[in-house]
Amino acid sequence: MDMTIDDVYAGIGQQIADAISDDWSEAWLFVEFFEDAANFKGEYNSNSERKFFKVGYKAYKSFKKLYEITTEGESNRWNRAKFTLYPTGKFNINFEWDQDLADEIAANS
Numbered sequence: 001m002d003m004t005i006d007d008v009y010a011g012i013g014q015q016i017a018d019a020i021s022d023d024w025s026e027a028w029l030f031v032e033f034f035e036d037a038a039n040f041k042g043e044y045n046s047n048s049e050r051k052f053f054k055v056g057y058k059a060y061k062s063f064k065k066l067y068e069i070t071t072e073g074e075s076n077r078w079n080r081a082k083f084t085l086y087p088t089g090k091f092n093i094n095f096e097w098d099q100d101l102a103d104e105i106a107a108n109s
Contacts, residue, residue, distance in 0.1 A: 008066045009091065016085050017060065019053040022046040024087060029055065031081040032098075033063055034105050070095070077106075 003102075016027050019042060027044035038060050042053040063081070070076050078095035079102055085091045 004066055005066070008062055008069065009093070012059065012062045012066070012083055013085050013091050015055055015059050016042065016053070016083070017087075019055055020044055020046075022051065024051075025101065027053070027085045029059070029081075029083040029085075030102060031063055031083070033067055033079055035064075035067065038063055042049050047087060 012029070016029055020027060021042075024044045024046045027042070030041040030043070032039040040055050042055055044053060044082055066081075067078075070078070074081055076095070077097050080096045080098050082094045083091065084093070
């Protein structure tokens with residue numbers, strides 16, 4: 001069965017929630033995505049204190065699927081994303097194209 005974009009978003013949200021063991025009010029997963037690699041930085045607020053969390057390979061697989069879905073037909077290119085999650089399950093995601101990042105990756109390839 002093919003995953004829908006909603007399935008992918010739900011999976012990413014669950015991976016973030018599973019990675020946080022404290023009570024939290026807001027969490028962010030910052031992503032630099034390079035098609036065959038990715039860099040993740042997870043942060044969350046717990047009692048007004050900024051803390052960090054890590055995600056594993058499953059997050060990479062989810063963002064790879066998200067990239068495939070959202071860039072189908074060579075449109076909507078992105079290499080940075082910010083996934084914001086709230087304990088209610090509400091989320092927001094922002095995508096951006098960072099040419100400097102793309103140039104850096106190309107130069108080091």
